[in-house]
Amino acid sequence: MYWCKIARTDKEFDEIAKLNYETFVEEIPQHRPNEKKRLIDRFHSENTYLLVYKGTEMVGMLAFRDQRPFSLDEKIGNVELLLEKEVCHKLCEIRLLAVKKEFRNGRVFSQLAKGIYSYVYDIGYTAAVISGITREKKLYNQLGFHQFAEEVGTEDAKFLPMILTRKNGSKMSERIRFTQNTFFPGPVEQEQPLTHTGTSHRSSEFLSLYNEMRVKLLELSNAKHVTTLVGTGTLANDVMLGQMKADFKETKGLIISNGEFGERLIRQAKKWHLNFDLCTYKWGESFNLLEIEQNLWTGNYHWICFVHGETSIGICNDFEPLLKLAQKYNVKVCADCISSFGSFSFSIEKLHIATAVSGKSLGAMSGLAFIFTNGKPKKNDAPLYINLAHHFNNPLPFTMPAFLVANTLLALQEYPKRFDLLQTRMEQISKSPFLQYCIVQKSLYPMIVSMKLPLELEHFSDDAKLNGLLLHDESMYLKKHRLVQISVVSLNFETALKKLNAFYESYVHVIS
Structure with a gap:
C-alpha cells in the first residue's frame, strides 16, 4: 500500500535529510559531500514536507514552501513577471522532489501527484512552481506541470521553471483517478444520473x-x-x-x-x-x-x-x-x-x-x-x-x-433493505480499530460515530485527506470539541472503510 502524510517527527526529518543527500549530493551534484551523509535544506524550517510511504517505509518526498523569495525567484527573477496574472494570487513553490531509486514507479509518482493536488487545493494555492530536473521533463508533464521559462542551472544540474495551476491540477486528478472516499453524514454521492431535469412541477x-x-x-x-x-x-x-x-x-x-x-x-x-x-x-x-x-x-x-x-x-x-x-x-x-x-x-x-x-x-x-x-x-x-x-x-x-x-x-426504493445495509456497516465500524476512540459506544445508531482521537493522532484526519479519505471534522462545533466522525451513509462505504483501516494500521506504526 502506497500512501502519504505530512512529516512531523524527528525520525521523519532524519529520513528526509538522508534522501535529500542521496538525491541532491550523490545523484545530482548540487551540494558538497559530507561525512554524515545528511543534507538539511536551507529552507528546512519553512518547508512543509509531503512524504510517500510504501507500507511503513518512506520512499519519496517533496517540500512545499510559500515564503518569498522562492529559490526559483533567485534563478530567474520574480516569477510573477513570467506568469499570467490570475495564477499569481497565492503561489507556493514545490522543491526537493525525490524518490528512492528502487521505487521510481508509476504508483509512487501517482501518490505524489495525489498529495500535491490535495494539499495545493486544500490550502487554496492558485498555483505551484517548481525547478524541474531537465531529464525528468516528461514526468513533470505527467504530474500536470508545464514549462514557463527557459532552463537554468549548470551543465551538471539543469532545471526547467515549471508551474502547476489549479486547473491543470484538477485535470491531473481526473487522469490519475484520484477518487475521494467520504465519511460525511451528507451530502451523499449519487451513482445514478439525474433524470427529469426538464420536467415541470405542474405536469x-x-x-x-x-x-x-x-x-x-x-x-x-x-x-x-x-x-x-x-x-x-x-x-x-x-x-x-x-x-x-x-x-x-x-x-x-x-x-x-x-x-x-x-x-x-x-x-x-x-x-x-x-x-x-x-x-x-x-x-x-x-x-x-x-x-x-x-x-x-x-x-x-x-x-x-x-x-x-x-x-x-x-x-x-x-x-x-x-x-x-x-x-x-x-x-x-x-x-x-x-x-x-x-x-x-x-x-x-x-x-x-x-x-x-x-x-x-x-x-x-x-x-x-x-x-x-x-x-x-x-x-x-x-x-x-x-x-x-x-x-x-x-x-x-x-x-x-x-x-x-x-x-x-x-x-x-432501497427500503427496507437499506436498514440492514446501514446496520451491517455500523457493525463493521464496531470491529474496526476506531471503536476504541468512539465517545458513545452503547448508544451507537446506524448513521454516524463520533471519535475523540488521542493527541498522537491529532493530524490523522488531515493526513487521511491527502490520501482521498475524507473524515467529517471540519464543522466548527467539531473543531471546538476536537471530534472526528465516520458516517456510514455514503456510497461505497465498505471499500472506503477498508482503505481507512489499512491507512490507520500503517499510520500508527509510522508515528509510534
Whole structure:
C-alpha cells in the first residue's frame, strides 16, 4: 500500500535529510559531500514536507514552501513577471522532489501527484512552481506541470521553471483517478444520473412522481401526512417551530438537548419566541427521564421538543420513553428526525410533528425537507414559504425540482433493505480499530460515530485527506470539541472503510 502524510517527527526529518543527500549530493551534484551523509535544506524550517510511504517505509518526498523569495525567484527573477496574472494570487513553490531509486514507479509518482493536488487545493494555492530536473521533463508533464521559462542551472544540474495551476491540477486528478472516499453524514454521492431535469412541477408526470414519493415516505414513517419543501433540515425545523407556535399558542413547552443540534433547535425556538424551558445535558449524556417527569408533573408544560438523532455526538435519543411520559401527562412530542430518518426503522405515528430531509440517511441528494404531521396544522402567521398550514391546504404551491423528487424516490426504493445495509456497516465500524476512540459506544445508531482521537493522532484526519479519505471534522462545533466522525451513509462505504483501516494500521506504526 502506497500512501502519504505530512512529516512531523524527528525520525521523519532524519529520513528526509538522508534522501535529500542521496538525491541532491550523490545523484545530482548540487551540494558538497559530507561525512554524515545528511543534507538539511536551507529552507528546512519553512518547508512543509509531503512524504510517500510504501507500507511503513518512506520512499519519496517533496517540500512545499510559500515564503518569498522562492529559490526559483533567485534563478530567474520574480516569477510573477513570467506568469499570467490570475495564477499569481497565492503561489507556493514545490522543491526537493525525490524518490528512492528502487521505487521510481508509476504508483509512487501517482501518490505524489495525489498529495500535491490535495494539499495545493486544500490550502487554496492558485498555483505551484517548481525547478524541474531537465531529464525528468516528461514526468513533470505527467504530474500536470508545464514549462514557463527557459532552463537554468549548470551543465551538471539543469532545471526547467515549471508551474502547476489549479486547473491543470484538477485535470491531473481526473487522469490519475484520484477518487475521494467520504465519511460525511451528507451530502451523499449519487451513482445514478439525474433524470427529469426538464420536467415541470405542474405536469402530470411530476405529480405521479411526487405522489409516489409521498406514499413511500408515509409508509416508511407511519405518519398520516407529509409536507415537502425545497430546502435544508434547518428550514424543516423552522417550519416545525413556526407551526408549534400556532398549535400551542402561549402554552409552555420543554426543549431537551444533549448535543450541537439540540442547541441549534434552542436557538431557532428563541427566534420564534416560543415559550419554553430547558432540560440540557452534556454532549452525549442520556436524557434524565426522572428529571423530565418531575418537570411534566408540575403541569406547566404542554409540549416537548428534542433531536432524535444527535449526529454531533453519535447518539440516538430514544423517544419511546418520552412518548409514555407524554401520554401520562397529556403533552405533545415534536422531534427533529433529520439525521435519524432512514437510518433504522421507527414510527412517527405518535409524534405531533417530526422533520427529516432527503440528503442524509435516505441516501438521496440534498435539497428536500420533509415535515411529518399526524393532524391538520392550525392556521398560522408564518411567512408563506415556511407556513405549514399554507402548504397543507395548498399542495405544491411553489416550484419543486422534479429531479430531486425522482432522485429521492429512487433512494426510497432501497427500503427496507437499506436498514440492514446501514446496520451491517455500523457493525463493521464496531470491529474496526476506531471503536476504541468512539465517545458513545452503547448508544451507537446506524448513521454516524463520533471519535475523540488521542493527541498522537491529532493530524490523522488531515493526513487521511491527502490520501482521498475524507473524515467529517471540519464543522466548527467539531473543531471546538476536537471530534472526528465516520458516517456510514455514503456510497461505497465498505471499500472506503477498508482503505481507512489499512491507512490507520500503517499510520500508527509510522508515528509510534
